[in-house]
Amino acid sequence: MKIPLRLLAALAVLASGAAAPVLRAEASCCHPPLPGEAPLPAASLYQTEVSFRTDADEPFRLSELRGRPVLLSMFFATCTYACPATIVDLVRIREKLPAELRDRVRIVMVSFDVERDTPAALRAFRESRGLPADWVLLRGETDAVRELAALLGVKYKLEADGQFAHSNLVTVLSADGEIVHQRAGLSGGLDEAAASLASAVRAAPSPAFASPAKIDTP
Amino acid sequence: MPRLRSSPSRPSRPLLAVLGLALAVVATALRGGEAMTPIPAGDYRPITRATTDPETVPVAAFLLETLPVTNAEFLAFVAAHPQWRRSRVSPLFADETYLRHWAGDLELGPAAPPDAPVVHVSWFAARAYARAHGRRLPTLAEWELAAAAGYATPVGRDEPEFTRDLYAWLSAPTPEPLPDVSTTRANLHGARGLHGLVWEWVDDFDTAMVTGESRADAARDQNLFCGGAAAAATDPGDYAAFMRQALRSSLKARQTTASLGFRCAADLPDSPSSP
Numbered sequence: 215m216k217i218p219l220r221l222l223a224a225l226a227v228l229a230s231g232a233a234a235p236v237l238r239a240e241a242s243c244c245h246p247p248l249p250g251e252a253p254l255p256a257a258s259l260y261q262t263e264v265s266f267r268t269d270a271d272e273p274f275r276l277s278e279l280r281g282r283p284v285l286l287s288m289f290f291a292t293c294t295y296a297c298p299a300t301i302v303d304l305v306r307i308r309e310k311l312p313a314e315l316r317d318r319v320r321i322v323m324v325s326f327d328v329e330r331d332t333p334a335a336l337r338a339f340r341e342s343r344g345l346p347a348d349w350v351l352l353r354g355e356t357d358a359v360r361e362l363a364a365l366l367g368v369k370y371k372l373e374a375d376g377q378f379a380h381s382n383l384v385t386v387l388s389a390d391g392e393i394v395h396q397r398a399g400l401s402g403g404l405d406e407a408a409a410s411l412a413s414a415v416r417a418a419p420s421p422a423f424a425s426p427a428k429i430d431t432p
Numbered sequence: 433m434p435r436l437r438s439s440p441s442r443p444s445r446p447l448l449a450v451l452g453l454a455l456a457v458v459a460t461a462l463r464g465g466e467a468m469t470p471i472p473a474g475d476y477r478p479i480t481r482a483t484t485d486p487e488t489v490p491v492a493a494f495l496l497e498t499l500p501v502t503n504a505e506f507l508a509f510v511a512a513h514p515q516w517r518r519s520r521v522s523p524l525f526a527d528e529t530y531l532r533h534w535a536g537d538l539e540l541g542p543a544a545p546p547d548a549p550v551v552h553v554s555w556f557a558a559r560a561y562a563r564a565h566g567r568r569l570p571t572l573a574e575w576e577l578a579a580a581a582g583y584a585t586p587v588g589r590d591e592p593e594f595t596r597d598l599y600a601w602l603s604a605p606t607p608e609p610l611p612d613v614s615t616t617r618a619n620l621h622g623a624r625g626l627h628g629l630v631w632e633w634v635d636d637f638d639t640a641m642v643t644g645e646s647r648a649d650a651a652r653d654q655n656l657f658c659g660g661a662a663a664a665a666t667d668p669g670d671y672a673a674f675m676r677q678a679l680r681s682s683l684k685a686r687q688t689t690a691s692l693g694f695r696c697a698a699d700l701p702d703s704p705s706s707p
Contacts, residue, residue, distance in 0.1 A: 256523050357568075364555060364638060364685035365524065371639040374486055 254280075255286075259365050260391035264358035266324065269336035269351040276362070276391065279350070283394075283414035284320045284387040285407075288368050288380065290327035291339040296382050299400050301343060303384060310408035311316075315415045326359045326370045326378060367396070386411050389418030403415040452611040468495040469622040470700060474586070476573040479673045496570060497695040500625050500632060501561060501611040503534070504546035506553065509561050511538055516557055523567045525556035526662040529688045533609075548610040549630045549693040555685040558633045558694040567696035569635035572680070574697060576673070579627065588619070589670065597670055601628045606691045627672070633694040 254260050260277040261322055268274050286306055288296040304321050311319065325331035327382070331339075336351045345351070370380035386395040386407060395410035397403040475488035510531075517537040521530055529630075535541025544550075551621050555569075562568050569598045570578070582588030589595060597617070605687075616625040626632070 259524065261522055261524055360635065360638075361556075361559075367684060369638045371636075 243357070255388075255390050255392055257393070258391035259362075259387060259393065262361055262365060264354065264361045266352040266354040266358055267333055269333050269340055269353075274350070274352055279320060279322065279387070280391060281389055281418070282318055282320050282410055283389050283418055284322050284385075284391075285388055285411060286322045286324070286328060286366070286385045287383070288304070288324050288326055288363060288366065288370070290325050290378050290380075291331050291335055292327070293377065295377075296380070296400060298343075300382060300384065301345075303397075303400075303404060307384070307404055307407045307411060309405060311415070313414050318415045318418075319411060319417055320348065320350060322352065323363060324352045326353070326363065326368075326380065327372075328359060330357050366393070366398035388414045439600065445633075446478070467498045468698060469498050470494075471496050471574065471578045474577050476577045476580075478573075479670055479677055491571075491573045493700050494570070494574055495698040495700055496574070496578050496621070496623055497567075497697070498618070498623050500549040500629060500693045500695045502547050502613055503540050503544040503550045505532075506550040506561065507534075507538065507540060507546075509564060512659050513560070513564060516560060517693050521557070523686070525560075525686060526554040527688060530554060530557065531688075533690070543609050545609050545612065547612040547614065549613050551610065551690055551693045552688040553631055553633075553693065554688050555633050555637065555683070557688075559635070561694075562661050562696040565696060567698045568695060569633055570697035572634040572639060574635050575626075575632065575634045576676075578621060578623055579619075581623075583617060583619060586620060594619075598627050602672060602675065606630075608690075630691050630693040631676065631679055631689075633692065634680070637683055638685065 254277075261282055262276060264276075266274045266276070285307060287300050287304060289300060291297075301323075304323075308316055308319055308321065325336065331353045333353065336353055339345075340349070340351055362368075366383060366385050368377050368381045368383050372378055382398065382400050384397040384407060385393055386397075394414050395407055397407040403429050471494055473493040474491055476491050476678075477488050477702055510518075515522070518531045518534065519537050529552055533541075533543040533552055535544070540546060557571055580586070580588055582591035582594035585591060588598070610629065613625050613629065616628045618624050619626065683692075
């Protein structure tokens with residue numbers, strides 16, 4: 215005999231006290247598209263619900279980046295080896311774009327130093343490195359940083375000396391938050407990153423032309 | 433797309449309801465996922481570490497579920513959270529093997545007994561489940577600390593019976609379907625199935641910085657990994673720990689496998705921070 219597992223599951227949920235709307239759960243979901251906005255593509259990073267804070271101490275969700283392609287890198291402010299090199303590379307990748315495309319790209323750096331990289335520390339970092347005002351510097355709690363790192367495939371680990379061991383990845387995101395290119399390592403690959411960034415900019419005239427792939431559509 | 437629903441007309445509804453309720457009560461009573469056991473504070477000895485790292489990492493006391501999450505428990509979760517059903521899950525959060533051993537979106541089927549540990553779940557899905565229950569995944573250090581205990585002592589490696597069981601499991605093929613979670617023996621802390629059933633996700637699985645091939649890792653590629661060049665094994669004899677390390681370092685957060693499940697953890701109320 216087949217055990218009615220759906221029923222069992224529903225009862226188990228009720229029995230365990232979770233008053234979840236099991237039987238009509240299909241009506242609700244956690245990623246409703248905003249009014250007037252096309253649904254995000256299935257592979258969009260902007261589906262993540264985690265939130266960050268900017269160096270101006272404002273809350274920030276990754277989905278706020280939607281609309282312009284992004285050059286994204288994770289870092290930590292006290293990094294002495296890879297991160298300064300990465301900053302130079304981010305600048306160089308953008309400079310390789312045709313001039314008319316450069317302003318349509320956002321550069322985003324997200325810290326994995328949950329402890330030390332407070333908004334104030336990131337402000338100081340922006341100042342000391344002379345980063346332009348349109349660069350987005352973000353920090354988050356462990357949960358958010360781990361999720362973003364997992365989405366990007368970035369591995370990181372705090373070493374006892376206070377430095378982080380971490381993958382060096384520069385990620386190009388489409389205007390809808392899909393990973394379209396990743397440049398691994400610290401040497402080479404700038405032309406390829408710039409080329410994919412340029413096509414991401416050209417492919418993004420407006421969010422209305424987002425990929426037809428949809429999520430959460432019954 | 434329309435969801436397939438089981439036909440309501442097969443056996444009589446009242447019978448199903450009574451049977452379902454009875455099973456649900458039993459399932460709830462037996463459900464280890466709900467029960468948690470305190471793991472006392474201790475020191476975790478990483479099997480690999482940078483030369484600048486201390487030999488042990490202090491771990492604060494915490495709560496750990498006594499059993500891995502079962503298929504029935506995960507079914508209740510996806511029933512309540514449709515975005516985690518097999519047909520709906522975003523490819524961002526789970527690969528195409530997600531819950532593949534289930535008969536359907538909301539049907540377990542013969543390959544997924546209700547009380548067997550759920551497998552074919554991604555790290556994202558495991559975290560979402562934990563969050564939905566007000567819990568979290570254990571950290572690598574927490575999991576390893578809990579799993580280091582033997583049946584009777586805090587150091588399982590020194591218990592012949594414990595190591596015999598551990599290596600018997602490691603050398604046996606994964607049974608299909610997986611056995612009931614309650615078939616495993618409790619360790620010192622009252623946790624079951626940390627060994628002997630499935631591998632388990634930990635929250636920071638991706639701190640295992642192995643690039644893929646051990647000889648290559650001996651001299652880490654500075655271009656790929658900043659600061660990781662000095663890792664060295666501390667206890668090459670702990671073969672099981674190396675297997676876990678290798679597995680974790682090979683995983684991506686959206687991947688699922690036939691032998692990888694999870695259990696949840698939580699902070700102790702008023703948990704003292706580690707020394």
